[in-house]
Amino acid sequence: MFSDKIIIKGARQHNLKNIDIEIPRNKLVVITGLSGSGKSSLAFDTIYAEGQRRYVESLSAYARQFLEQMEKPDVDYISGLSPAIAIQQKAVSKNPRSTVGTVTEIYDYLRLLFARVGVPHCPKCKKEIKPQSAQQIVSELMKLSAGTKIIILSPVIQGRKGEYHELFKNILQKGFIRAKIDGKIYELENPPKLEKYKKHDISVVVDRLEISPSVKSRLSESVESALKLSNGIIAVETQSLNCSIAQSLIFSEHHSCTNCGISIPEISPRFFSFNAPYGACPECSGLGKKIEVDEDLVVPDKNLSVYDGAILPWSKPITTKRHRWSGAWSNYYYSLLSGVARRHNFSLNTPFNKLSRENQKHVLFGDTEFEGVIGNLERRYKETESEYVREEIFTKFMRSKICEKCRGHRLKDEVLAVTFSGKNISEITGMSIKDAIEFFKNVQLTETEKFISKEITKEITARLSFLENVGLDYITLGRESSTLAGGEAQRIQLATQIGSGLVGVLYVLDEPTIGLHQRDNRRLLDTLSKLKNLGNTLLVVEHDEETIRSADYIIDLGPGAGEAGGEIVFAGKIEDLLKNEKSLTAKYLNGELGIPVPEKSKREIKNFLEVKGAQQFNLKNIDVRIPLGNFTAITGVSGSGKSTLVYEILYKALTQKIYKSKEIPGVHKDILGWQKIDKVIIVDQSPIGRTPRSNPATYTGVYTHIRDLFSRLPQSKMRGWTPGRFSFNVKGGRC
Known part of the structure; x- marks a missing residue:
């Protein structure tokens, strides 16, 4: 029977004290409470972990080996769970190939759009490229120097997996006896055994000849045969005196420049991928x-x-x-x-x-x-x-x-020469989300182009709007995922999930409002509401007042933190929470308790750190004076340039000056007053460590003093024990 509640009994994970709770499904549920009261233990380590574990266990043994197996949480009983997705505050990917566009899949739609309605141009003379006929290809080849040896190839397989036994038989039956397979020429009567799950390139050797006026008729026949075999594309390799390949030319019945003689391969979605050799800049392999x-x-x-x-x-x-x-x-x-x-x-x-x-x-x-x-x-x-x-x-x-060749665009010149409404794919990914929405709104297309691209542009615009609605209208699609702050990465995942249109899913979110300006809070809450209205359950760990007040159901954990927490202080609607006398959260919401604004500091400001002419990214050549020896806050709406000023310019410039770091700071004229600083430390949202040997005592350095203290005890001195004896990282101390 379908349940409208998630029922949990006897949850004891971490500091949870054997709690029982019923959580309504298809609602926005906020879990709040003091830091360390057990919010994440309930939301992530119990509910999400069990939902994910059950989903993985429902799959076949073959599928399970590729997925992370989660441990069963310490709980007696859970029912009413859906497949769970956790959206946490961590970088989406550290891979330099991962961008905002690839993570949200908008780049995949852009590749499809350019493959369908993109207009190719010659990368050299910028003239629009038109298809070539067989006769034009022959004329181009006849321009080669007399005596040039050429091999005419027909590419039948490009970068596809398989063993291709039948293909080799079919080619032989058509009268062709050789093929170039993964860079080597083989006799097809004895072809190599190909790995089934590896990508291969196979081209039929149609003819080998030497350029001279007498071969024009034979050349025409060979070109036509090659074009028929591979649906309009041929490759011609010219050979040097020692028979090595001197030049490889690609001709197409589809796209070729008559001025420069440059042909480009078939325009398909993979042609625009910087993660595949077909589109990636050969110099930097698509990294930019x-x-x-x-x-x-x-x-x-x-x-x-x-x-x-x-x-x-x-x-x-x-x-x-x-x-x-x-x-x-x-x-x-x-x-x-x-x-x-x-x-x-x-x-x-x-x-x-x-x-x-x-x-x-x-x-x-x-x-x-x-x-x-x-x-x-x-x-x-x-x-x-x-x-x-x-x-x-x-x-x-x-x-x-x-990269000097692609100028950071990641793609080949011929790929960047394909345009949509006058822009290449890199120019579109270089726009902010806000500008990209405006571009697609006002794009001028022919009736045919509109018909072909209607569904693709609709999907792109929808996904761009989701990013705008979660307060990310300032980022670009080409931005590397690894450079995103934890909150930005989380909101990108949120926008991606809305774009996926899944129904009946349990989403568990970790403080989605962190790093978000109050101006954008409402838009984020509207986005969460949309996700809920699709038919999903949202479980949000949050401290933000506006989010708590917008929740359909609130769970308040406490009353304290750590050992003093792990209990349900309140569960219900906001109206009832405000009447609850035991809840610390309610007292702050009611105004009974508050955080007083400290009196203005009387400290005299003598020295300043001055940033002159900051103009990295969106900073408009600004000068900033920061008082030294004071607590200074730099604030502004999301995307206003706070991180650019503090991290890209100030932090990187100071590490370069103080520590002789290799970091290249953002564009600025000068930093004044840095000589009065002897250290610079950055505290950001990146995890402090993933090693299982690290704990708060070792990380803070307290454990060193504890080991010293124990090594000085009389019993330790009698036995000749040093501080190393009390370390769990070295032989003699560790178990």
Whole structure:
């Protein structure tokens, strides 16, 4: 029989004191109470854990091996549970390939949109690309130098899984005897055995010939045969004198530039993916940035000469301790640089910043006889088998930089040359959510384009609106997921769930209002209401007054924290909570208790930290003065630039100045008054540690003093015990 309640009996997880509770389904239920009163123990560790555990157990043994198995919570009985989804405050993904667009699946719809109605252009001359006929392809190939050897290939399989036994038989029956399979040419009478679950590329070898006026007729027949086999796409490989591939050309009956002779492959959704080789920038593999040796880290003090140690990695040699040489210089490296100086007529005693840029490049990037300091470091980083050397080079001399080829857009030039309403896919993902909604609202399309894209644009606009409704109208779709704050990541998951349209699900949320300006609170509550109205149950752990007052049902835990908590103080509606005399939450809601505003500080302000010309992201060239020795709050609506000012500019600039960090701060002119600071510490929402050996005592350093204290006891001294004896991390102390 269908239950309209979640019934829990005898919950004892963590500090819960054998509680019984009935929670209404399909309602917005808020669990509140003091920090440590057992809210998360009830919501996440009992209700969510059991809902997830039961769902996983209902799956087949094969499916269960891929899913995380949750432990059964300490509870006597739970009924009325639905499949549960937890939306917590943690980064969605640390993968640099994960963006807001990929997490919300909006990028998948954009790929589909561009594949269906995108207009391809030549990446070189920017002219709109039109399909090529077989005759145009032949004419293009006949322009190759006489005597050029070519192989005409027909790509029949591109990046698909399978063994393809039948395909090889069919190709043989059609009279073709060779195929290029995963980069190698094979006889089809004896094809290789392909792995079923691995992606493969298979192209039929249609013909091999040498360009000359007499082969035009044969070339035409081969091109037409190749186009028929692969639905309008052929690949032509030209061969050099040693028979290696000199050039690979792609021709298409679909898209080709008549001016430049550039053809682009079939336009499909995967063509726009930066996570697949078909669309990803070949230089950075779709990351938009590369880890490279940084010139400023190699020569940190340009006032020094090369002889005096301007080249940091070669003034303090990087090598294993076993082979460490004595003295500050290696004769080998010095002789190399002396040779460079002789060849280009400059002195190693000249300060580095007084050398011409050309001579600086000869030192750093080399010449015909010398690989350069940077080239040497990059080669050693790639080739060394020593983890010590690799780690030294990486931590001291390498830095993440925007990829020069794709300029941070992650995609190939030919992909970025495809436009929708005048914008390429990267330009759209670079817009804020608010601007993207406006763009799709006002987009001008032909009747045909409207008919094709109607459902896709409808889905994109709906998902963008969900993000706007949870107060995230300022973020961009191209932003990396790892850079999101905990609250932002949680609200993105919330918007994604609304977009999925699931019904009958139990959603468990962890303080969704954290980091949200009061202006956006109402919109978040409307979003939660929409999720509830779809037919879902929402269980929200929350302290926010507006959220508590908007709840259909409230569970107040307490009366204290830790051992003094874990009991149900109240369960019911807001009107009844306000009358409850035992509830501490009710006393604050009624105004009986409050937090008094402290008197204004009388402390004299003498020194300031000044940020000049801050213009990173949305900051408009602002100057900010922050008093030192005071408690300063920086506030504003979501997306106003608070984190950009404090973290991207101030924190990164101070770590660079104080600790010589490799962090590159956001765009600003200067930081004044930083000399009056000797430490900078950031306290953010990232987890403090995941190791099972860490606990509050070890993390805070208290455990060190406890171990010292026990080692000084008379009994410990008699036995010769040191502080290590009382450590659970070393042999002798641990169980």
